[in-house]
Amino acid sequence: MADHRGGVRARTAELVAAAAIAALGALVVADAYRIGIAWDLDGPQSGTFPFWTGIIMITASLVTFTFAAFGRSRVLFASSQELASVARLFVPACMFVAGVLVIGLYLPAAALVAWFMAVIGGYRLTTAALSGLAASGVIFVVFEAWFLVALPKGPVEALLGY
Amino acid sequence: MENLDALFAGFAVALVPGNLGLMVLGVMLGIVIGVLPGLGGANGIAILLPLTFAMPPVSAIIMLSCIYWGALFGGAITSILFNIPGEPWSVATTFDGYPMAQQGRAAEALTAAFTSSFVGALFAILMITAIAPLIAAFALRFGPPEFFAVMFLSFASFVGLTQGSAWKTLAAMMAGFLMACVGLDTVTGQLRLTFGSTELLRGIDFLVAVIGLFGISEIMIAMEEGLAFRGATARIDPKVVSQVWKALPRHWAIALRSCVIGCWMGVTPAGATPASFMSYGMARRLSKDGPTFGTGRIEGVIAPEVANNAAGVAALLPMLALGVPGSPTAAVLLGGLVMWGLQPGPMLFIEQKEFVWGLVASMYLGNLASLVVVMALVPWFAAILRIPFAIIAPLILIACAIGAFTVNNAAFDLVLMLVFGVVGYVMKKLDYPLAPMVLALVLGNRTEQSFRQSLLLSDGSLGVFFGNWLVGSIMAVGFLMLFWPMLGRLRAAVLARLSR
Amino acid sequence: MPTVARRIVFAAAFASAAVAVPTAPTSAQATWEPTRPVQFLVPAGTGGGADQMARTIQGIVSKHELMRQPIVVTNKGGGAGAEAFLEVKNSRGNPHVLVITLSNLFTTPLATGVPVSWRDMTPVKMLALDEFVLWVHAESPWHTVSDFIGAAKSQRLRMGGTGSRQEDHIITAAITRATGAQFTYVPFRGGGEVATQLVGRHVDATVNNPIEAVAHWRAGTLRPLCVFDSQRLPVTEKMTATMAWSDIPTCKEAGLDVEYLMLRGIFMPPGVPEAAVAFYIGLLDRVRATPEWQELMRNGAFNTTTMIGADYARWVEREEERHRSLMAEAGFLAR
Numbered sequence: 001m002a003d004h005r006g007g008v009r010a011r012t013a014e015l016v017a018a019a020a021i022a023a024l025g026a027l028v029v030a031d032a033y034r035i036g037i038a039w040d041l042d043g044p045q046s047g048t049f050p051f052w053t054g055i056i057m058i059t060a061s062l063v064t065f066t067f068a069a070f071g072r073s074r075v076l077f078a079s080s081q082e083l084a085s086v087a088r089l090f091v092p093a094c095m096f097v098a099g100v101l102v103i104g105l106y107l108p109a110a111a112l113v114a115w116f117m118a119v120i121g122g123y124r125l126t127t128a129a130l131s132g133l134a135a136s137g138v139i140f141v142v143f144e145a146w147f148l149v150a151l152p153k154g155p156v157e158a159l160l161g162y
Numbered sequence: 163m164e165n166l167d168a169l170f171a172g173f174a175v176a177l178v179p180g181n182l183g184l185m186v187l188g189v190m191l192g193i194v195i196g197v198l199p200g201l202g203g204a205n206g207i208a209i210l211l212p213l214t215f216a217m218p219p220v221s222a223i224i225m226l227s228c229i230y231w232g233a234l235f236g237g238a239i240t241s242i243l244f245n246i247p248g249e250p251w252s253v254a255t256t257f258d259g260y261p262m263a264q265q266g267r268a269a270e271a272l273t274a275a276f277t278s279s280f281v282g283a284l285f286a287i288l289m290i291t292a293i294a295p296l297i298a299a300f301a302l303r304f305g306p307p308e309f310f311a312v313m314f315l316s317f318a319s320f321v322g323l324t325q326g327s328a329w330k331t332l333a334a335m336m337a338g339f340l341m342a343c344v345g346l347d348t349v350t351g352q353l354r355l356t357f358g359s360t361e362l363l364r365g366i367d368f369l370v371a372v373i374g375l376f377g378i379s380e381i382m383i384a385m386e387e388g389l390a391f392r393g394a395t396a397r398i399d400p401k402v403v404s405q406v407w408k409a410l411p412r413h414w415a416i417a418l419r420s421c422v423i424g425c426w427m428g429v430t431p432a433g434a435t436p437a438s439f440m441s442y443g444m445a446r447r448l449s450k451d452g453p454t455f456g457t458g459r460i461e462g463v464i465a466p467e468v469a470n471n472a473a474g475v476a477a478l479l480p481m482l483a484l485g486v487p488g489s490p491t492a493a494v495l496l497g498g499l500v501m502w503g504l505q506p507g508p509m510l511f512i513e514q515k516e517f518v519w520g521l522v523a524s525m526y527l528g529n530l531a532s533l534v535v536v537m538a539l540v541p542w543f544a545a546i547l548r549i550p551f552a553i554i555a556p557l558i559l560i561a562c563a564i565g566a567f568t569v570n571n572a573a574f575d576l577v578l579m580l581v582f583g584v585v586g587y588v589m590k591k592l593d594y595p596l597a598p599m600v601l602a603l604v605l606g607n608r609t610e611q612s613f614r615q616s617l618l619l620s621d622g623s624l625g626v627f628f629g630n631w632l633v634g635s636i637m638a639v640g641f642l643m644l645f646w647p648m649l650g651r652l653r654a655a656v657l658a659r660l661s662r
Numbered sequence: 663m664p665t666v667a668r669r670i671v672f673a674a675a676f677a678s679a680a681v682a683v684p685t686a687p688t689s690a691q692a693t694w695e696p697t698r699p700v701q702f703l704v705p706a707g708t709g710g711g712a713d714q715m716a717r718t719i720q721g722i723v724s725k726h727e728l729m730r731q732p733i734v735v736t737n738k739g740g741g742a743g744a745e746a747f748l749e750v751k752n753s754r755g756n757p758h759v760l761v762i763t764l765s766n767l768f769t770t771p772l773a774t775g776v777p778v779s780w781r782d783m784t785p786v787k788m789l790a791l792d793e794f795v796l797w798v799h800a801e802s803p804w805h806t807v808s809d810f811i812g813a814a815k816s817q818r819l820r821m822g823g824t825g826s827r828q829e830d831h832i833i834t835a836a837i838t839r840a841t842g843a844q845f846t847y848v849p850f851r852g853g854g855e856v857a858t859q860l861v862g863r864h865v866d867a868t869v870n871n872p873i874e875a876v877a878h879w880r881a882g883t884l885r886p887l888c889v890f891d892s893q894r895l896p897v898t899e900k901m902t903a904t905m906a907w908s909d910i911p912t913c914k915e916a917g918l919d920v921e922y923l924m925l926r927g928i929f930m931p932p933g934v935p936e937a938a939v940a941f942y943i944g945l946l947d948r949v950r951a952t953p954e955w956q957e958l959m960r961n962g963a964f965n966t967t968t969m970i971g972a973d974y975a976r977w978v979e980r981e982e983e984r985h986r987s988l989m990a991e992a993g994f995l996a997r
Contacts, residue, residue, distance in 0.1 A: 017592055021333055028340055028355060035354050043618045046347040046354045049610050050340055057336035060329045077591055082386045089385040093559055097576045113556045121552025148734045150701060152573055211717060305864030346742050349849055351773050351826030360748055364740020485877050486854040507877020571736050618848050619820060
């Protein structure tokens with residue numbers, strides 16, 4: 001099925017993926033070789049197993065690469081539109097994780113819920129914001145208070161004494 | 163007979179109203195632990211352990227074992243509803259459970275999963291009641307070569323299960339093995355594949371990878387397909403339960419086989435994870451409709467759920483009889499029991515008889531209580547899928563993040579989780595199979611370790627894997643499983659020739 | 663009795679703090695108290711010896727209400743515990759972080775080259791020392807250490823142990839150095855597993871901690887040959903029909919000159935206030951006084967030596983040197 005809208009072709013994605021796996025395999029093989037792949041006093045050295053696994057992985061992805069390179073398929077991996085929808089999830093998810101790394105989990109979690117409800121769900125801004133805060137509150141009570149699991153916290157939580 | 167008396171005395175103690183209340187509370191807490199990512203199993207019980215210190219010993223042990231039950235039962239819920247397995251042994255449940263949920267059959271899948279869990283657990287408890295001492299002796303026969311043979315059997319019964327390119331399967335599996343290698347090599351105590359990064363010291367945790375590969379990538383696909391989880395229109399009919407129950411006895415053969423696999427894996431103690439994969443693999447391999455597994459077949463839920471619960475329970479036996487916990491969760495439970503003055507080991511069944519049979523009695527009752535509680539909740543669980551996508555998606559994302567974080571209390575794991583999300587998305591779109599990769603990631607370490615331990619013991623000779631009848635026959639069954647499809651073709655060819 | 667003395671000091675300080683202005687250094691020291699949950703790091707997975715001890719302490723503290731804030735036990739076993747030690751090192755000045763150590767405090771940095779050391783942390787208190795006992799199967803022909811060493815010299819025996827280049831491995835190497843007998847060392851994942859492998863006769867001997875093997879000893883499947891301490895174990899209660907812990911000879915008196923004890927101690931991040939250290943010392947003293955703790959010590963036949971302050975630091979320093987030389991001789995140092 002040829003798709004004439006813009007987007008990423010499956011063949012391109014296939015080639016990139018196979019090349020990436022092979023590159024990763026090469027990295028592994030190099031490190032495994034460094035720590036040793038011979039037979040030592042305590043059995044096979046640490047690198048033996050990853051070394052051969054890496055070799056098999058490289059071989060397998062090179063075969064996949066070759067198949068894809070000679071393929072003539074024009075099927076799309078994902079259209080621009082689809083990629084845009086995925087980005088609408090993935091970009092906020094990345095910002096959420098970045099936020100957690102810097103200022104702790106609770107505020108970014110509230111923001112994430114609010115953003116999704118307001119932008120994707122079309123809820124009123126106040127409803128969304130309150131729901132976000134409520135979600136954070138519930139998470140706090142369940143994890144920090146009941147189960148005593150420490151989640152990442154930042155300066156704001158520190159001000160509140162946690 | 164003496165044992166039976168002790169068992170009934172145990173029932174009498176457990177059935178005091180206060181203890182019944184604790185049972186239900188324990189089961190509920192266990193389900194919460196099973197459902198909330200990152201609290202699962204070992205962590206959850208460890209967190210709740212201090213709570214029981216203020217109770218009398220019998221109540222504390224009843225409560226603890228019910229928490230254990232609830233967690234075992236609850237593990238299936240997120241696997242089926244959101245494709246996010248909270249524990250390694252729930253992975254195989256996603257293969258058919260999640261497609262069922264997508265087809266609007268979430269309630270059916272949940273009912274089948276819970277009932278199977280009950281059956282598997284019951285079988286294992288019966289085994290403990292009847293032949294505990296014999297089984298404990300059997301477990302002692304398992305050294306490193308036998309352990310490797312079991313791992314080999316898990317892989318052999320699973321490999322080749324996925325359609326599509328064999329090369330892609332191979333690459334995915336090897337990637338799984340390599341991820342399992344990252345961190346400290348337990349055999350030589352050397353760091354490998356860490357590339358000097360302190361973040362990679364702890365290795366790549368299974369849960370972080372699976373949360374990304376399965377959970378995050380699933381939300382990405384849902385976004386791509388237009389902001390909705392398929393199956394949101396799940397019809398919730400109380401009659402589903404009775405319908406499923408009517409249909410279940412048809413699958414007795416799968417259930418029985420999975421019970422045996424589960425008990426065996428639990429006792430040896432290879433654990434619930436290989437049990438669930440092996441059981442799923444065999445169900446598929448030995449079924450006429452093998453190729454349609456993975457598209458939402460109820461057998462694909464029954465097989466792993468029966469096996470992992472049977473194994474989860476059977477794992478308590480070596481823990482009690484030998485002091486070797488069969489799983490991390492059992493290990494924490496063991497710590498709790500030790501706090502109560504219990505000395506696990508061979509003398510336990512002789513010196514602390516009442517205690518042991520009281521525990522066994524609470525296992526029967528706890529199992530039953532769990533079934534009742536979770537079955538009552540099935541419609542509510544299934545209704546979660548009806549929550550609008552814009553609300554549930556960020557909540558799942560946050561839950562995934564909390565789960566990934568709490569595994570190692572490492573913020574870096576959140577970044578890994580996102581990376582795995584993208585990897586999972588790309589793999590799904592390009593038909594790279596996820597299952598072999600996850601299997602290799604989960605079992606890779608222990609497989610490699612037992613292989614190398616065996617070679618150490620045998621001074622490098624591979625003959626050790628056929629050194630006695632036990633290891634030899636497990637290996638033989640493994641090879642049989644590996645070449646089963648070819649054998650099938652061979653048989654067809656021979657039959658065709660004969661009829662000509 | 664240090665415990666009693668400490669308690670009196672503590673009570674006195676508390677009483678004076680109630681009236682005195684908190685600027686006086688002595689009273690300020692004693693009145694420090696955690697203001698948020700205390701993170702108790704375990705540099706190993708769940709279920710092991712250190713983990714059990716940490717969770718016991720957590721349980722005792724909450725059961726006897728020894729502290730207003732809760733203790734949260736967190737396992738960070740990555741990289742043979744390097745992860746937990748790195749976290750402590752990086753939490754400079756944070757008085758709400760504790761870590762319990764085992765021998766990997768010394769072995770992990772030496773074997774892996776990860777840049778952490780006890781010098782990057784504040785020593786709080788030695789809680790106890792864990793003993794090691796040489797075990798063989800009860801049906802084996804070796805009844806004494808010399809039987810065993812004699813056999814090991816004529817054929818290569820298989821020694822099972824927990825982890826690689828860690829305490830069990832080091833003791834094995836030390837036995838080789840002392841006697842010349844060579845062993846095939848097979849690493850397993852936990853002490854319980856090691857003991858079962860010996861019961862199943864997949865290995866010939868182990869150096870399990872008492873608590874890991876006691877159940878099998880009592881069931882008559884394992885036999886202790888000697889204990890790697892300078893004196894015999896103190897527990898005289900009979901564990902089997904004929905033997906108590908105190909009947910096991912020391913390895914030295916049995917002719918095997920190897921000694922090894924494992925530290926179970928508490929450390930804090932660098933740069934924490936003196937008052938916080940004093941608080942936790944007081945807390946741990948009260949933990950040690952509870953019946954639950956004494957029960958644990960008895961069950962595990964622990965060596966109950968305890969130290970604080972400069973004595974503790976000196977002990978740790980000596981122990982680090984000893985590990986360095988033992989590991990260097992065995993060829994376990996990071997390449």
